[in-house]
Amino acid sequence: MPQTNQALLGEGEAAHRDIAGRTGDGSFVRIDRLTKRFDEVAAVDGVSIDIRKGEIFALLGSSGCGKSTLLRMLAGFETPTAGSIQLEGAEISPLPPYERPINMMFQSYALFPHLTVFENVAFGLKRDRMSRDRIAETVEAMLNIVQLKPYAKRKPHQLSGGQQQRVALARCLAKRPKLLLLDEPLGALDRKLREQTQFELHNIIKKVGVTCVLVTHDQEEAITMADRIAVMSNGRFLQVGQPHEIYETPNCRFVADFIGNVNLFDGTIEAVAPDHCVVATNGGRLTVGHGITGGPGMAVSVALRPEKIELSREPPADRASNCFSGRIADSGYFGRYSVYRVTLAGGMKLQVAITHSERNGDLFVSGEEVYATCQPESLVVLGA
Amino acid sequence: MTSRLGKAWLIAGYFFLYLPIVTLIVYSFNDSKMVMLWGGFTFKWYGVIAHDxxxxxxxxxxxxxxxxxxxxxxxxxxxxxxxxxxxxxxxxxxxxxxxxxxxxxxxxxxxxxxxxxxxxxxxxxxxxxxxxxxxxxxxxxxxxxxxxxxxxxxxxxxxxxxxxxxxxxxxxxxxxxxxxxxxxxxxxxxxxxxxxxxxxxxxxxxxxxxxxxxxxxxxxxxxxxxxxxxxxxxxxxIATITVAVVSVAVFAGSLWLSRQETRRAQEQAAAYREGMQQVAA
Missing domain, CATH: 1.10.3720.10 (MetI-like)
Known part of the structure; x- marks a missing residue:
């Protein structure tokens, strides 16, 4: 699927679209055609990717897409059926977990309940036969980084969820791993704690400078934490790119739909020019601000993010933009912004998000006739 | 009405469970060679087994x-x-x-x-x-x-x-x-x-x-x-001694367990409150 979709994009857009994410030299972790089958079902299906040193790389997908299996193969808990994993050029797939310079933070944190915070962090260091003084020094330094020094003598159950997570992180980092793996790092936290923790976690990882692979099903988490994201489905990578690339230039319907909210129009291409194209859709004729490699008559989808649409009561003066007329079907007030669903003339429902930039700004009410406009540059053509 | 009936059943159940044991204990202090005939209170059988x-x-x-x-x-x-x-x-x-x-x-x-x-x-x-x-x-x-x-x-x-x-x-x-x-x-x-x-x-x-x-x-x-x-x-x-030892052990054990459970729950709640305060701050 993604291969055919790629062909649709203009050349400028396709330049950074190498699905394998090959970066040439800077490869630190190189995963090559990695496959894991469970009874003939491929959980991970021939995935290749290069991860750079110091990068935070997110595997994003819904449950069962293979992201956790991939992470567990990196940690050494699953043996690949085929393919290779190289760390700094050395093959690591035959090594057991305890011989890999890789540490993993588990979704449940997996803190040892019978040990104190100090002992938990020291656990991995003791296995390295480090001297007592060095261990104490390292543990102290780690607890300082995660700001838990006063809690050293506590047991895990005497800590809040956020603190437990930081202990788990400190325990991993104490081993000075070459690669840090995070399995749904914020999954076990309350909604309110998440936002704060997200930034803290990102800052700590960047401060330490460790290369990191994280697994998440939460697109917001991936977008805010990662330098690069791989969107996974059915054991394969659909798209690899920086967060803004994945969000603004998705390469297929699945990615567009998975990351954030999106309006998808079905249609056929009417005309193609180097810098734009025209698509006849179920929502009307749309001018899209980028060229494509397909020809007229081809079936495509057009993606439009809700926040890239403007609403007005009067028809717009600007003829160049795409304009739909419709009626507000329902609205939701979210404080920072409002979400409207607009029923278009053709019957399609358009989702629109309007930011409240003024305190007493105008709100639309259900049943009102409105005009929705968007710039050609806001639209992206995808494979049907 | 139902609750009174339920209580009666419960008491009947306890009798069924504990009456035989209580009888056994009472008759271990019986000063008579005939087991089911009460002949006054005595400790002598305990003395007898100590030398048996x-x-x-x-x-x-x-x-x-x-x-x-x-x-x-x-x-x-x-x-x-x-x-x-x-x-x-x-x-x-x-x-x-x-x-x-x-x-x-x-x-x-x-x-x-x-x-x-x-x-x-x-x-x-x-x-x-x-x-x-x-x-x-x-x-x-x-x-x-x-x-x-x-x-x-x-x-x-x-x-x-x-x-x-x-x-x-x-x-x-x-x-x-x-x-x-x-x-x-x-x-x-x-x-x-x-x-x-x-x-x-x-x-x-x-x-x-x-x-x-x-x-x-x-x-x-x-x-x-x-x-x-x-x-x-x-x-x-002999049976009474066994019952005594077992009950004391079981009682002490469950008391210890429930104490630990309570303490753990308290500590967990305290940690949660503390965490919430830090988020608010």
Missing amino acids: TEVLDAFKLSLRIALLSATASVLLGTLAAFAMVRYQDFWGKTAFSAHINAPLVVPEVITGLSLLLFFVTCERLFGWPDRGVLTIWAGHTSVGMAYAAVVIQSRLLEMDKSLEEAAMDLGCKPFQVFYLVTLPLIAQSLLAAWLLTFTLSLDDVVSTAFLSGPGSTTLPIVILSRARLGLDPTVNA
Whole structure:
């Protein structure tokens, strides 16, 4: 699927679209055609990717897409059926977990309940036969980084969820791993704690400078934490790119739909020019601000993010933009912004998000006739 | 109305459960050779058993066998539980599982009889083992192991598997994972299994009757044979001591457990409050 979709994009857009994410030299972790089958079902299906040193790389997908299996193969808990994993050029797939310079933070944190915070962090260091003084020094330094020094003598159950997570992180980092793996790092936290923790976690990882692979099903988490994201489905990578690339230039319907909210129009291409194209859709004729490699008559989808649409009561003066007329079907007030669903003339429902930039700004009410406009540059053509 | 009826049922239930024990205790202080005839209060039967060498020897033997078989049961039961929980598939797993569970459902008479036949055959062929402590111990262990395996198995199943993975991830070889993480975490169930198999062994009559030889009479066998000769107040006294010891142990144990539980819950709640305050700040 993604291969055919790629062909649709203009050349400028396709330049950074190498699905394998090959970066040439800077490869630190190189995963090559990695496959894991469970009874003939491929959980991970021939995935290749290069991860750079110091990068935070997110595997994003819904449950069962293979992201956790991939992470567990990196940690050494699953043996690949085929393919290779190289760390700094050395093959690591035959090594057991305890011989890999890789540490993993588990979704449940997996803190040892019978040990104190100090002992938990020291656990991995003791296995390295480090001297007592060095261990104490390292543990102290780690607890300082995660700001838990006063809690050293506590047991895990005497800590809040956020603190437990930081202990788990400190325990991993104490081993000075070459690669840090995070399995749904914020999954076990309350909604309110998440936002704060997200930034803290990102800052700590960047401060330490460790290369990191994280697994998440939460697109917001991936977008805010990662330098690069791989969107996974059915054991394969659909798209690899920086967060803004994945969000603004998705390469297929699945990615567009998975990351954030999106309006998808079905249609056929009417005309193609180097810098734009025209698509006849179920929502009307749309001018899209980028060229494509397909020809007229081809079936495509057009993606439009809700926040890239403007609403007005009067028809717009600007003829160049795409304009739909419709009626507000329902609205939701979210404080920072409002979400409207607009029923278009053709019957399609358009989702629109309007930011409240003024305190007493105008709100639309259900049943009102409105005009929705968007710039050609806001639209992206995808494979049907 | 319903609640009053319910209460009546409840009281009837308690009577059913505790009346026989209370009767037994009361009659252990009975100053009459006739068991069911009250002849005044006395401590004399307790004095009698203190000098009854048959009872004392049998008690020592029972204790020794119970200690040995509980320990062996827990060791073997742990291994069996581990094999069942941690290994997805191995050759003959179903048969192994049946073997572990069999002693729980097979009547003890059958277990005792089959073990007796086995030991008799062995003795005829190899001249070993003589029936006695060794055979009783083997019999108790084969039953106790099954109970221990079931208790430990359930604890292993509910244990978060990622704890063991985390240990391995942090550099533990499989054996280190076992004694640094798994063992401390299942310690409570090991203790529970040990106490359970200890009690089972201590009061076992059926298989012991098959497997004991001359000079290896355990306490329950002594009590049984005395009761058969006609009830004797010393039996009541022995039973009362047993009940007292067991109740004190059980009471102390559950008190300790509930205290720990409460403390843990309090600490957890405190940690949560603290965390919430930090978020707010």
